[in-house]
Amino acid sequence: xxxxxxxxxxxxxxxxxxxxxxxxxxxxxxxxxxxxxxxxxxxxxxxxxxxxxxxxxxxxxxxxxxxxxxxxxxxxxxxxxxxxxxxxxxxxxxxxxxxxxxxxxxxxxxxxxxxxxxxxxxxxxxxxxxxxxxxxxxxxxxxxxxxxxxxxxxxxxxxxxxxxxxxxxxxxxxxxxxxxxxxxxxxxxxxxxxxxxxxxxxxxxxxxxxxxxxxxxxxxxxxxxxxxxxxxxxxxxxxxxxxxxxxxxxxxxxxxxxxxxxxxxxx
Numbered sequence: 001x002x003x004x005x006x007x008x009x010x011x012x013x014x015x016x017x018x019x020x021x022x023x024x025x026x027x028x029x030x031x032x033x034x035x036x037x038x039x040x041x042x043x044x045x046x047x048x049x050x051x052x053x054x055x056x057x058x059x060x061x062x063x064x065x066x067x068x069x070x071x072x073x074x075x076x077x078x079x080x081x082x083x084x085x086x087x088x089x090x091x092x093x094x095x096x097x098x099x100x101x102x103x104x105x106x107x108x109x110x111x112x113x114x115x116x117x118x119x120x121x122x123x124x125x126x127x128x129x130x131x132x133x134x135x136x137x138x139x140x141x142x143x144x145x146x147x148x149x150x151x152x153x154x155x156x157x158x159x160x161x162x163x164x165x166x167x168x169x170x171x172x173x174x175x176x177x178x179x180x181x182x183x184x185x186x187x188x189x190x191x192x193x194x195x196x197x198x199x200x201x202x203x204x205x206x207x208x209x210x211x212x213x214x215x216x217x218x219x220x221x222x223x224x225x226x227x228x229x230x231x232x233x234x235x236x237x238x239x240x241x242x243x244x245x246x247x248x249x250x251x252x253x254x255x256x257x258x259x260x261x262x263x264x265x266x267x
Contacts, residue, residue, distance in 0.1 A: 004191050007183055008041065014142055014179040015045040015126065019052065022124035022175065026055040026082065028113075030128075031066040032214050033188050033203060036073075038128035038180055040197055043077060053080040055116055055125065059108040060090055061216040069200050084116035096218050117174055124175040132184050133213075133244055144176040185244055186237045193230045204228050212244050 001009070019025055027042055027050070029035045042050055056070060074081040086094075089107040096104040117125065131140065180188075192199060202211045209222035210233075223242050227233040 004187065004194060007180075007187060008044070008191070010182075011038075011041045011179040012045045014177065015042055018124055018126060018143070018175075018177040018179070019046075022177075023051070024120075024122055025052045025124040025126060025177075026116075026120065026122050027052065027126045028128075029054045029056050029070075030215065031056070031062075031070045031073075031200065032128075033192065033199065034130060034133075034180060034183075035128035036197060036199075037183075037188050037191055038126065039073075039077075040195060041179060042126065050079065053082045053120070055082045055084060055113075055120075057109055057112050057116070058083050058085045059104075059112075059216050060085065061095070061108075061218050063200075063202060063214060063217045063220075065200050065202055066214065069198065073198060082116065082120065084112050084119075086112040086115065096216075101219060122174060124177050126177045126179060128180055129178055130183050130185070130188075131181055140176075140178055140181060142178050142181055144178065146173050146176060186234065189230065189234050189237065193234065199230070203233065205232075212242070 027035075027039060029039055039054065054074070070081070073079070086108050089111070094104055094107050099107070113125075116122075129140065183191075191197075200214060202214050204210055205225045205228045208224060208226060210225040210227060211220060211222050214220055225236060227236045
């Protein structure tokens, strides 16, 4: 079995195990490269028909290309798409320039996610995060418990040995399941090429710049790049010294911002 097939097999095993224990689940889909790979793995795991909904946390500030991709793929793949927004915060004018990026992320992402979990009574959500993407994510587990305040205790993580994962217990509110935690950015792009997955065009160079990581338009910046195709992106990653999240403004604002956000319930 080659490297990508082995990764795929382990991820599909995790997805099926998670659903067997927590049928009240949802897949968190940002429309980015990682969560789209995870969505495809879930479709493969259940022979093309997801038994749970796909949840998109809409801040209203995403790139228009992401919204087009979301709606097109939801139709093509027959997804039960739930779009969750913190309408109260948006009505109050919440934005990163007015309230700061930490407060904006908390209100429009973390709080919106918490409301969706409560509303739909979810025991688990599947997320497409990777350990190599950010230092704080390297502390994660595949099955990661959150308490009733949706907080993540990154200083007290459960052991995971021989694919034996922690189950919900007293004091736990829900689980975050991370089926692609041990994938790399290069793995994601090579798998995307192998599976011929759709890609948001922002990831490809235009006028000498492209995005490595996409999210809210106000908080993302492109990097210098001439990579206009999947093959060129893959080759670029083999030698680049630029960090994947170098264009994410919230990561630059504070060295501990991602840790603060994730400990409070952020993705």
